Amino acid sequence: MKRLIALSAATLLTMGAAHAEELFVNIHSGNAMAQGAGLVLAGQALEQKASVRVLLCDKAADIAVTGQELSNLKPKDVTTQQMLQGLIKAGAKVEVCALYLPNTGHKATDLIEGVTPAKPADVAAHLIKPGMHTLGF
Numbered sequence: 001m002k003r004l005i006a007l008s009a010a011t012l013l014t015m016g017a018a019h020a021e022e023l024f025v026n027i028h029s030g031n032a033m034a035q036g037a038g039l040v041l042a043g044q045a046l047e048q049k050a051s052v053r054v055l056l057c058d059k060a061a062d063i064a065v066t067g068q069e070l071s072n073l074k075p076k077d078v079t080t081q082q083m084l085q086g087l088i089k090a091g092a093k094v095e096v097c098a099l100y101l102p103n104t105g106h107k108a109t110d111l112i113e114g115v116t117p118a119k120p121a122d123v124a125a126h127l128i129k130p131g132m133h134t135l136g137f
Contacts, residue, residue, distance in 0.1 A: 020050060020051055021045070021049075021051070021131075022050060022053075022129065022132050023045045023050050023052050023053070023133045024053050024054075024126065024127060024133070024135070025038050025039075025041070025052065025136075025137070026055045026057065026134065026135070026136045027039070027055070027056050027057070027060040027136075027137045028056075028058040028059070028137070029058075029059070029060055030058065030059030030062075032070065032071055032073060033073065034137045035060050035063060035080045035137065036080055036083060037137055039080060039083040039087060041135060042054055042087055042092060042135075043083070043090065047090075052087065052092040053094075053095075054084075054092055054093070054094045055118055056094065056095070056097065056100070057096070057099070057100060061096040061097065061104075063080045063081045063084055064094065064096055064111050064112055064115040065106055065110050065112070066110060066111070066112050068081060084115075085112065085113075085114070088113070088114035088115070094116075095115065095116050095118035096111065096117055096118060097118050098118050100117075101117055
C-alpha cells in the first residue's frame with residue numbers, strides 16, 4: 001500500500017511538472033508605462049516558473065527594434081527594451097506581430113537578438129491551448 005501511495009504521489013508530481021502554467025502577453029500600447037507593466041508581470045511569471053510568450057504589436061513593437069532611443073522607467077532605471085532583453089535571457093519567447101514589419105518598413109534583421117516575426121497560425125494555436133492565461137497591454 002505504501003508503495004502504491006508513493007507511486008501515485010510521484011505520478012502526480014510528474015504530471016504537475018508537465019502542466020506548467022503558461023502566460024501569453026500581448027503588448028500593443030505605445031505608452032512606456034503600460035509596456036513596462038506587461039513586461040514586469042511577464043518577468044514575475046517567469047520567476048514563478050511559468051512559460052511566457054510575448055507578442056509585440058503596433059507601437060509596442062518599436063521597443064524590439066535596434067537603435068531605439070527609449071526613456072528609462074523607475075524604480076529600476078531601465079528602458080522597456082532592456083526589460084525585454086531580460087525576459088529573453090530568462091527564457092521568454094518574444095515576437096513582433098506579423099503586420100509590424102511589412103507596415104513599418106523594418107526588416108527582421110532590424111530586431112534585437114531573440115525577437116522574431118510571429119506566424120499567425122502558430123500564435124493562434126498557442127492561444128487556444130487549454131489553460132492558457134492571457135494579458136493585454
